Amino acid sequence: xxxxxxxxxxxxxxxxxxxxxxxxxxxxxxxxxxxxxxxxxxxxxxxxxxxxxxxxxxxxxxxxxxxxxxxxxxxxxxxxxxxxxxxxxxxxxx
Numbered sequence: 001x002x003x004x005x006x007x008x009x010x011x012x013x014x015x016x017x018x019x020x021x022x023x024x025x026x027x028x029x030x031x032x033x034x035x036x037x038x039x040x041x042x043x044x045x046x047x048x049x050x051x052x053x054x055x056x057x058x059x060x061x062x063x064x065x066x067x068x069x070x071x072x073x074x075x076x077x078x079x080x081x082x083x084x085x086x087x088x089x090x091x092x093x094x
Contacts, residue, residue: 003034011038012053019060032060032072037079 002010015034017024024030039053061069 008041008043028064029068029072033075036076
């Protein structure tokens, strides 16, 4: 999978797939996680609408419990640690 290889665009699209339930079972935690991983990758070219990543995270957060958000952040940080040798990442998720 492209996301496992550190392809930043795949992070965003995987998050969208989990959000919409298209190509993956709908899962807000996974959607939030992959959107955070995309944000942490520092990429801004793919996809075209990356300026709305914060809006997407806020919309997802409105559908999630605090516990789900914390879990998604934990999973995102674990994923970033695992992928940190592939593309350049910032220092995790706040």
